Amino acid sequence: MGDVVVPEVVLSSGERMPLIGMGCAASPLPPLDVLTSIFLEAIEAGYRHFDTAALYGTEEALGRAVAEALDRRLVKSRNQIFITTKLWCTDAHPGLVLPALKNSLQRLGLEYVDLYLIHWPVRLKEGTEGFDFKGKVLPFDIKGTWEAMEECSKLGLAQSIGVSNFGTKKLSDLLLHATIPPAVNQVEMNVAWQQEKLIRYCKEKGIQVSAWSPLGANGAAWGTLAVVESPVVKEIAIARGKTVAQVALRWIYEQGACVIVKSFNKERMKQNLQILEWGLSQEDSDKIKLQIPQKKRKSW
Numbered sequence: 001m002g003d004v005v006v007p008e009v010v011l012s013s014g015e016r017m018p019l020i021g022m023g024c025a026a027s028p029l030p031p032l033d034v035l036t037s038i039f040l041e042a043i044e045a046g047y048r049h050f051d052t053a054a055l056y057g058t059e060e061a062l063g064r065a066v067a068e069a070l071d072r073r074l075v076k077s078r079n080q081i082f083i084t085t086k087l088w089c090t091d092a093h094p095g096l097v098l099p100a101l102k103n104s105l106q107r108l109g110l111e112y113v114d115l116y117l118i119h120w121p122v123r124l125k126e127g128t129e130g131f132d133f134k135g136k137v138l139p140f141d142i143k144g145t146w147e148a149m150e151e152c153s154k155l156g157l158a159q160s161i162g163v164s165n166f167g168t169k170k171l172s173d174l175l176l177h178a179t180i181p182p183a184v185n186q187v188e189m190n191v192a193w194q195q196e197k198l199i200r201y202c203k204e205k206g207i208q209v210s211a212w213s214p215l216g217a218n219g220a221a222w223g224t225l226a227v228v229e230s231p232v233v234k235e236i237a238i239a240r241g242k243t244v245a246q247v248a249l250r251w252i253y254e255q256g257a258c259v260i261v262k263s264f265n266k267e268r269m270k271q272n273l274q275i276l277e278w279g280l281s282q283e284d285s286d287k288i289k290l291q292i293p294q295k296k297r298k299s300w
Contacts, residue, residue: 004046004273009258011183012206013153013160015114018082019253020273021049023212023262024058030264032061038264039065043074043081045269051186051210051260053086053119054104055129063108083108084115084186086164087149089124089133094141097148101157116158117186118145121170142170143177150180160184164212168201175205186210189257191233191248191292192226199255210258214249224295232291236284243271250275251288 008016022042026035039050039062050066052058062083069075085108091100101116123140124133152158162184163174175181185202189195189211202209216227227233227248237247245268252259253275261272280288 004276006046006048006273006276009208009256011160011208012181013183015160015183016082017115017160017184017208017258018049019258020047020249020275021051021082021084021210021258021260022047022269023260024050024052024062025056025262026058026264029057032064035061036064036068040068040074041266042269043069045266046273047269048075048080049082049084049258051084051212052108053117054088054091054100055086055119059085059104059107060109063110067109078110082114083110084117085113086117086119089120089122090126090128092118092120092123092140092145093138094144094148097145098152098155098157101152105157112156113158115160115162115184116149116152117162117164117184118149118166120165121163142173146174146178150178153180162186162207168198171201171205171207181205182207184208184210184258186212186260188213189252189255190214190216190227191230191251191288192216192224192295194255194289194292194294199257203256208258209256210260211252212260214252214259214261215245226293226295230292232287236280236287240278240280240284242278246271246275247280247284250278250280251285254280254285 006018006020008018010016050062052062066081085104087100123138125136128136149161153161160183162182164186166185185207199209216224228244233244233247237244249259263269
């Protein structure tokens with residue numbers, strides 16, 4: 001069993017969230033039993049925060065892994081695992097939010113999730129999968145949809161609620177109406193897209209940032225090599241005796257963001273947790289901030 005203890009942050013909801021999470025998206029999707037084994041290996045390695053979504057098709061495997069981990073006493077109780085899932089855009093409408101969460105809970109085999117996020121600030125036509133939104137966008141009732149998210153929280157089905165891929169404009173629109181403010185905003189963030197303005201805004205508003213694509217999603221159709229091939233990060237990694245990935249992940253961690261890492265390789269799973277016992281120097285941080293070109297990605 002992993003003896004790594006990942007630090008936690010207290011969210012505005014009062015709940016505690018581990019600052020390193022295991023991303024559960026996969027393409028192509030491995031078979032259910034293979035995925036279940038991978039998530040069990042992650043629990044054994046020390047991961048206690050798992051980030052899935054209705055879109056990913058991995059909720060059932062994750063739920064099975066959690067159940068088996070409890071049976072095998074890898075964890076003592078359900079509250080030692082932090083589970084995030086997300087509302088897909090076809091259900092981003094007031095009357096569809098609660099049924100969508102109940103469907104996710106059924107797939108996960110859980111009574112509640114620790115965090116429920118609006119996946120994107122957009123509503124799509126029924127049946128839309130993937131990220132080709134052209135001609136499929138419907139009017140998005142942000143106020144009514146958030147009220148439905150708040151209802152999920154009040155019912156105890158989601159311990160915390162939040163958003164994903166929201167820019168400052170969408171966040172400010174949401175905060176105008178929110179009774180329960182979003183606890184988390186999960187966004188793309190890495191050394192090549194540092195999101196300074198958004199990080200600052202979220203900090204001011206008490207919203208915890210989580211970083212997806214912390215290594216630039218190398219290998220994905222929409223990914224970039226700007227992180228793993230960065231000469232600046234490579235130089236720091238060599239000087240510190242760390243991997244490029246560890247330096248890139250450590251930088252995000254030092255910004256106070258939660259890092260959502262994604263590797264199904266057992267050895268890299270462990271390496272991605274080995275960012276806690278050392279730190280970057282001020283010179284390292286300055287180089288990353290000033291010398292790495294920033295490429296803005298899609299925002300809403």
